[in-house]
Amino acid sequence: MSVREAQADMRLAYLGGAAGVFASGFAWLVAGIVGLTVSPYGAVAALFIGGMFIHPAAILLSKLAGRPGKLHPGNPLAPLALEGTVWMLILIPLALYLAAEWAQYFFIAMLLIIGGRYLTFATLYGTRIYWLLGAVVAASAFALIAIKASVVTAAFTGAAIELVFALLIFRLARREPGAPS
Numbered sequence: 001m002s003v004r005e006a007q008a009d010m011r012l013a014y015l016g017g018a019a020g021v022f023a024s025g026f027a028w029l030v031a032g033i034v035g036l037t038v039s040p041y042g043a044v045a046a047l048f049i050g051g052m053f054i055h056p057a058a059i060l061l062s063k064l065a066g067r068p069g070k071l072h073p074g075n076p077l078a079p080l081a082l083e084g085t086v087w088m089l090i091l092i093p094l095a096l097y098l099a100a101e102w103a104q105y106f107f108i109a110m111l112l113i114i115g116g117r118y119l120t121f122a123t124l125y126g127t128r129i130y131w132l133l134g135a136v137v138a139a140s141a142f143a144l145i146a147i148k149a150s151v152v153t154a155a156f157t158g159a160a161i162e163l164v165f166a167l168l169i170f171r172l173a174r175r176e177p178g179a180p181s
Contacts, residue, residue: 006077007126013068016173017125018166020058021133024114025162027051031107032155040103040151047110047155048096055085077124084120088113104144107154111141114158127172133165 001009014020027050035043062069071078091113099106115138121130140161144154 006075009072009075010077010125013071015062015065015067016169017121018170018173019061021162021169022166023054023057025159025166027054028155028159032152032159035152035155043151043155044099044103044106081124084117088117103151104154107151108141108145111137111158129169136161
């Protein structure tokens with residue numbers, strides 16, 4: 001399988017990544033709502049727990065959209081996807097540690113971690129929109145820390161960015177040759 005074929009397989013299986021970006025955006029939205037109604041540390045818990053459901057939710061959404069929700073065996077990009085996930089998981093305890101000092105730091109750190117991870121998605125999916133998504137997510141982290149944004153503002157910012165990009169990526173995925181209509 002060539003790299004282009006592997007990328008096409010990724011795009012087909014996971015709706016171009018739109019399902020995962022949407023699921024992540026939804027987790028950020030829930031965290032924002034919890035931050036408004038419960039507490040800043042409740043928002044941290046909501047994003048942490050919600051994050052555990054992003055991949056299963058993305059698979060379900062992909063399947064509901066008529067996609068397989070899994071890669072062909074032997075896809076050479078599967079290890080890169082796993083490595084990016086492991087890298088993210090290694091950094092989450094750092095974000096949690098920072099939250100002990102200031103709950104907003106958790107959200108800032110998570111935006112940077114996720115922004116960096118999205119940059120690898122440009123290679124995984126063969127779609128440059130992930131460079132833009134990663135840059136916007138990371139830049140938002142720096143902007144939020146500069147204005148000393150609240151947990152709620154940070155959570156809703158992450159949600160807004162990811163939900164908008166999920167729609168853009170979904171539109172790209174629907175145009176993909178061989179994509180279910």
